Amino acid sequence: MTAQISRFPIPPIESLPEDIRSRLLAVQEKSGFIPNVFLALAGRPDEFRAFFAYHDALMEKDSGLTKAEREMIVVATSSANQCHYCVIAHGAILRIRAKNPLIADQIAVNYRKADITPRQRAMLDFAMKVSTAAHLISEADFAEIADHGFSDDDVWDIAAVSAFFALSNRMANVTAMRPNDEFYLMGRLPK
Known part of the structure; x- marks a missing residue:
């Protein structure tokens, strides 16, 4: 039995917009799996894009914090x-x-x-x-x-x-x- 990722439905990867599908597959290639947060948010494409744009702006930039x-x-x-x-x-x-x-x-x-x-x-x-x-x-x-x-x-x-x-x-x-x-x-x- 596989545990549920989220209480909300997870859309099939092939049904996602190309930019989101590409990001999921790139993450999978790099890490060997797709973190469930990507899958859980993928069903809401505009929110997915906004969430990860802000995430990346905060977490991936050069700054005074490592x-x-x-x-x-x-x-x-x-x-x-x-x-x-x-x-x-x-x-x-x-x-x-x-x-x-x-x-x-x-x-x-x-x-x-x-x-x-x-x-x-x-x-x-x-x-x-x-x-x-x-x-x-x-x-x-x-x-x-x-x-x-x-x-x-x-x-x-x-x-x-x-x-x-x-x-x-x-x-x-x-x-x-x-x-x-x-x-x-x-x-x-x-x-």
């Missing part, structure tokens, strides 16, 4: 939002990008006790406040994070990643999106 640090934000805030899919999927990506098989589990359970730098802890403190209490963000929060060397652009990126994944977490929870089994083992053992 790609691993952006994944730390996703894992910490997704854990706070109890998003099973994002903790598992982005935990795998974090392990690979950080080249550390322990870091994702540490951050998912309690980032305050994880083996991270004081700068990364300040980053996650700010991201968590954006995720759970953005209405309480004050000048003191901006001063605190600036003391750790983050630029205004970095602070924007921290907030944007946290906010974007709040949307993603909520949709993953509502759709009962299931993480691909492949994610559980990725980055845990040396190749």
Whole structure:
């Protein structure tokens, strides 16, 4: 018996618009499987395109945050939002990008006790406040994070990643999106 990817129907890949079908097949070629988030969103082509355009703009660009640090934000805030899919999927990506098989589990359970730098802890403190209490963000929060060397652009990126994944977490929870089994083992053992 194969578990359901989502509580909503998954369209057949061959029925999708060419740009979406091509993206799914390119991801499959690169990783060996299609992450379920792609399949779950594919049935809503305009939303799929908008979601992944913003995702890529936030997660793939060069900035003052490393790609691993952006994944730390996703894992910490997704854990706070109890998003099973994002903790598992982005935990795998974090392990690979950080080249550390322990870091994702540490951050998912309690980032305050994880083996991270004081700068990364300040980053996650700010991201968590954006995720759970953005209405309480004050000048003191901006001063605190600036003391750790983050630029205004970095602070924007921290907030944007946290906010974007709040949307993603909520949709993953509502759709009962299931993480691909492949994610559980990725980055845990040396190749």
